[in-house]
Amino acid sequence: MLLSRATLAQLPGTVTRHGRAVDAIRTGIVHFGPGAFHRAHQAAYVDRLLDSDPRWGIAAVSLRSGGTTDALKAQDGLYTLAVIDRAPGMQIIAAHSDAIGPGEGARLRKLLASPEVRIATSTVTEKGYCLAGDGSLDFAHPDIVHDRARPAEPTSVIGWIVAGLGDRRAAGLPPFAMLCCDNMSGNGAKLRAACIALAREQDAGLADWIAGEVAFPDSMVDSITPASDAAFLAKVQAALGVEDRAAVQRESFTQWVLQRFDLPDGPDFASVGVTVTNDVRGYEQAKLRILNGAHSTLAYVGLARGHETVFEAMSDSALEAMVSRLVHEDIAASLKPIEGFDKAAYADAVLDRFRNPEIRHLLSQIAWDGSQKLPYRLLDTTREALDAGRGVARLAVPVAAWIAFVRRKAEAGEAITDPLADLLAAAATGADPVTAMLAVKPVFGARLASDARFGAAVREAFQHFAQGDVTPLLSR
Numbered sequence: 001m002l003l004s005r006a007t008l009a010q011l012p013g014t015v016t017r018h019g020r021a022v023d024a025i026r027t028g029i030v031h032f033g034p035g036a037f038h039r040a041h042q043a044a045y046v047d048r049l050l051d052s053d054p055r056w057g058i059a060a061v062s063l064r065s066g067g068t069t070d071a072l073k074a075q076d077g078l079y080t081l082a083v084i085d086r087a088p089g090m091q092i093i094a095a096h097s098d099a100i101g102p103g104e105g106a107r108l109r110k111l112l113a114s115p116e117v118r119i120a121t122s123t124v125t126e127k128g129y130c131l132a133g134d135g136s137l138d139f140a141h142p143d144i145v146h147d148r149a150r151p152a153e154p155t156s157v158i159g160w161i162v163a164g165l166g167d168r169r170a171a172g173l174p175p176f177a178m179l180c181c182d183n184m185s186g187n188g189a190k191l192r193a194a195c196i197a198l199a200r201e202q203d204a205g206l207a208d209w210i211a212g213e214v215a216f217p218d219s220m221v222d223s224i225t226p227a228s229d230a231a232f233l234a235k236v237q238a239a240l241g242v243e244d245r246a247a248v249q250r251e252s253f254t255q256w257v258l259q260r261f262d263l264p265d266g267p268d269f270a271s272v273g274v275t276v277t278n279d280v281r282g283y284e285q286a287k288l289r290i291l292n293g294a295h296s297t298l299a300y301v302g303l304a305r306g307h308e309t310v311f312e313a314m315s316d317s318a319l320e321a322m323v324s325r326l327v328h329e330d331i332a333a334s335l336k337p338i339e340g341f342d343k344a345a346y347a348d349a350v351l352d353r354f355r356n357p358e359i360r361h362l363l364s365q366i367a368w369d370g371s372q373k374l375p376y377r378l379l380d381t382t383r384e385a386l387d388a389g390r391g392v393a394r395l396a397v398p399v400a401a402w403i404a405f406v407r408r409k410a411e412a413g414e415a416i417t418d419p420l421a422d423l424l425a426a427a428a429t430g431a432d433p434v435t436a437m438l439a440v441k442p443v444f445g446a447r448l449a450s451d452a453r454f455g456a457a458v459r460e461a462f463q464h465f466a467q468g469d470v471t472p473l474l475s476r
């Protein structure tokens, strides 16, 4: 039997259920990309919001694969959120009022033009936005080529946002606010520029309207959400007494910092724990560079040292000490000061979250999409360190580790999960992998590709990975 409205009443008392009338919930938010992170993070905030304001039910939209939307449909939008540390517990989330899978474009189009829908949100990961290395829309991306040619049948999230906004403008409706919830610096501003650029190809009036009328607030999102593996789903089933194909797990820590934006009579996100502020950039930078930068370092160096999870990598004292120095010295030095924000305390708290034995967060999951992640997580820091005349020997270690990771995978004939997989595999298996990889412009840009100091530091670190003797690098 599946979790659903019909089976809700038979769940054991240990599982928390909301007490509100589900029938009253309306769809006010359209969300692109209902993966585990969205279901564990944004949806949990909205679930609380719905207790007092039923207007903000979420329609979950999957443009590519229908696994999650099928599960949500079969379960009346319900699923379990398991918090797996400090205050462990399971609660049923009922924030999704609708689910739209691939092939349901007509329904999506109608929903995006509904006056009740006032907000759209997205977690489609970095690569989902079809951006080029400089953060602008990549007009050579196959999905964007398609959407330019056939704007009425979009395939990319950018194409869908532009089509939805175009319909609203044509109908004389106000736009929806567009909230990007992915780990990119200046995420709202980048999404805004991409939407305007695509709209400009079709209709200059629409592009100007988007530029003038649509809010694209920046945001910082944070909660460690390991993938829902079979063991976890079995645990949920044992606790619930029914099957739940959309269950998610996360740590108890959760944070969402959202740039204040204008939406008359909009949702009171602050009332459910969202930090609504005028300046998100400092938070966003600290989170991306410290947490995600350390994560990617642990992933690539940790995998080279035979570790499987973040917890195991953090239990490797030499690696832990190097990551701690990287964060406290190299990364902290690059951060903009934020009033009332203690960088060192923040870094310590993040590293402490990584030492959580309850969380089995696979390094291989974090290692995905390195070409999309490294620029925000480590390379901006590196570029700024070079400009300021600071050393980059430690920052070169995760970069060399990534090159070694790609090389190992390519040589073993294993799939590399990365939109640039073929290009990277060819570069990393050539005679001079470091030069070839640093020449990948969408990742390193012209500045890092040609910086002799950086090149030498990466080359030197890479030798250690190539020879399988990484330990000397960890005393840096």
Ligand code: CS2
Residues within 6 Å of the ligand: 183, 221, 222, 223, 224, 225, 291, 292, 295, 296, 365, 366, 367, 373
């Ligand atoms: C991780 C993130 O998978 C990854 O690349 O670094 O998903 C990380 O767990 C989250 O950003 C934490 O908020």
